[in-house]
Amino acid sequence: MKDRYDVLVVGAGPAGSTVARLVAREGFSVLLLEKDRDVGTPVRCGEAVSNRSLESIVDVDPRWIAATIRRFRLVAPDGSCVEPDLGGHGYVLERRLFDYDLARMAVDAGAELRTKAYVDGLLADGGEYRGVTISLNGERRTVGARIIVGADGVESRVGRWAGIDTTTPFRDMECCAQMTLADVDMEEDACEFHFGTAVAPMGYLWIFPKGHRTANIGVGVSGAAAKHKSPIRYLNEFVARRFPRAGILTTVAGGVPCAATLEDIVRGNVVLVGDAAHQVNPMSGGGITSGMHAARMAAEAIAGALRAGDLRLLAAYPKEWQRSHGAKHRTYHRMKEAVYRFPDERLNAIAAGVLALAPEQRTIWGVFRVALMKHPALVWDMAKTFGFSAFH
Amino acid sequence: MLLIEIKDNTCDFCGCCVGVCPEDAIALQEARIDIIEERCTNCAKCVWACPFEALIFHRPVREAAS
Incomplete structure (x- = not known):
């Protein structure tokens, strides 16, 4: 382990390992740190993903797939x-293998990886951070980095230390x-x-x-x-x-x-990805592939900033995230808030309403259309965000 | 005074409490969790959010009127 790296990634979940892999592949030095003794366990996740979303971000190894899902029963x-x-199928992943392999792929691409490496603070240097303090197998030390990536999950403390309020609303x-x-x-x-x-x-x-x-x-x-x-x-x-x-x-x-998306995901040389950046789809609670897509956007911005020696180029990442996912997630969040307020009788009525539709209209959009019948503003909101074709 | 206690044998070290803590007053390692007393305001959000009921809020005993 060196004293200094181009990029330091805190957390070896799917988002952290993906950033590490893609930045290392560009020839930069990367250190990936995981606080637990194992990458991939314990699995705190339902492990379900859509096939299209996963296949668009990584070459899927059949060993990762515990089951292929063809039916979704509400x-x-x-x-x-x-x-x-x-309109597609799903996978239930074996995340202990999936996370393990993504971390291994990061190492194969040139990243260094350490487990039992607990990051407990940032080293401030003016408006930037020159590294982190860690406890590695119980021994205290510091590691320097030009860019620090907080992929530290729901706890999201790296962001807070950099001055971003990452507290999840209760x-x-x-x-x-x-x-x-x-x-x-x-x-x-x-x-x-x-x-x-x-x-x-x-x-x-x-x-x-x-x-x-x-x-x-x-x-x-x-x-x-x-x-x-x-x-x-x-x-x-x-x-x-x-x-x-x-x-x-x-x-x-x-x-x-399951918050509406976080606006502030870059601060100086600190970049947040995955659950740490609240990149979970707030309606479904799914965050594996959205975190990995964000990781790819972040990695591109990081490589660009390092190549040019200009941290301002990191701004490309939040911009791309907001464009591709941010608006959708804000709409999902509003939909979730509406659904939260439905009493049981309303949910039963929605099921009955959907079952009354012709079989070909029983799509996920059909469900939402019936569910939000009494919320015309939300239906309009959805149509604007996801395209009117979703409703035909 | 810290009014929140974490039950060692119930906590799963999942970080749910850390995520909702508005004061960054909880430090979580692999299998060790500590409330940072100087920062904790006893707001109890962590207690309510815990999936396993591993956190306990001890109501302050009111001092006898003097």
């Missing part, structure tokens, strides 16, 4: 099921409890999403098959709901009811920042 509080056609934090279950009876190509105040108020419960009769099951509820009853209680109750005989392979907690 379950209303009264138990009625809607299966909208999403209501926007989806507080999650999840398990991996063994010996479950379910269709191995269908994802289930359960809604309603009894199972997951201001959020949803997911069941994603992972092959070999195993499944990733979890509950995410807004902090505003978790305050009254914690996610682990919702999950235990559901599992006892639906899978009373299943074995529990893992039990994990997690937080997902």
Whole structure:
């Protein structure tokens, strides 16, 4: 390990490893730091992605895929099921392999990687930061860098140290409890999403098959709901009811920042990506591929800034993020806020409304159109953001 | 005075509490978590957000009127 690098990346999740790989590939020195003993574990994630989104950012290794999803089942509080056609398929990933491989690919591209490397502060130098302080296997030291990337996930402390308020608004934090279950009876190509105040108020419960009769099951509820009853209680109750005989392979907690996008993701020579930059889709809570797409934009801006020796070129990254994802995420956030307020009867009525549609109209847009029927302003907002064709 | 306590055997070190803390008053390592007393304002957001109920808010005992 050297004393100084061109780029230092804090956090070896999908976004951090992708920035590290793409910047190292351009010939710059990169150090990737992970605070845990292992890259890829524990898995605090539902692990589902859309095939198109993943394939557009990385060459997919079949080993990463635990299950291919062809059906998406939305379950209303009264138990009625809607299966909208999403116009593609999904994967449930094996993230312990996926994250591990992305980090390995970063190393193969020339990055250095250290685990058990806990970054606990930035070294200030005027308006910039010349490096970080770390505890590496318990030993304190400093490492210098021209650019520091905060890919430190939901905690997002690197951003705060650089003066960016990355606190997730309490209501926007989806507080999650999840398990991996063994010996479950379910269709191995269908994802289930359960809604309603009894199972997951201001959020949803997911069941994603992972092959070999195993499944990733979890509950995410807004902090505003978790305050009254914690996610682990919702999950235990559901599992006892639906899978009373299943074995529990893992039990994990997690937080997902489902906020409207963060405007401020670059400050001086500090760049934020992934959950740390609140780049999760606030409607679905999915953040793997959006974080990786952001990582690619960030890597391009970083390589450009280093090549030109001009940090101002980092501004290309937030600009590209806002253009490609920011506006959409703001609309998703408004939609989420509307859906949060739906009482159970309304959710049941939406399911009934969608089931009344002709089968070819039962798309995800059909669901939203029925759901937002009483919110013409939001439908207009969606049409502007996603294109009017989504509604035909 | 710090009114929040973290139960060692319940915490999963997930960082949900760190994400909602408005004061950057929680430091999380792989399997160690500390509340930084000088920064904590006892707002209890971390307690409410914890998925596993690993944080406890101890209500202050009101001092007897003197």
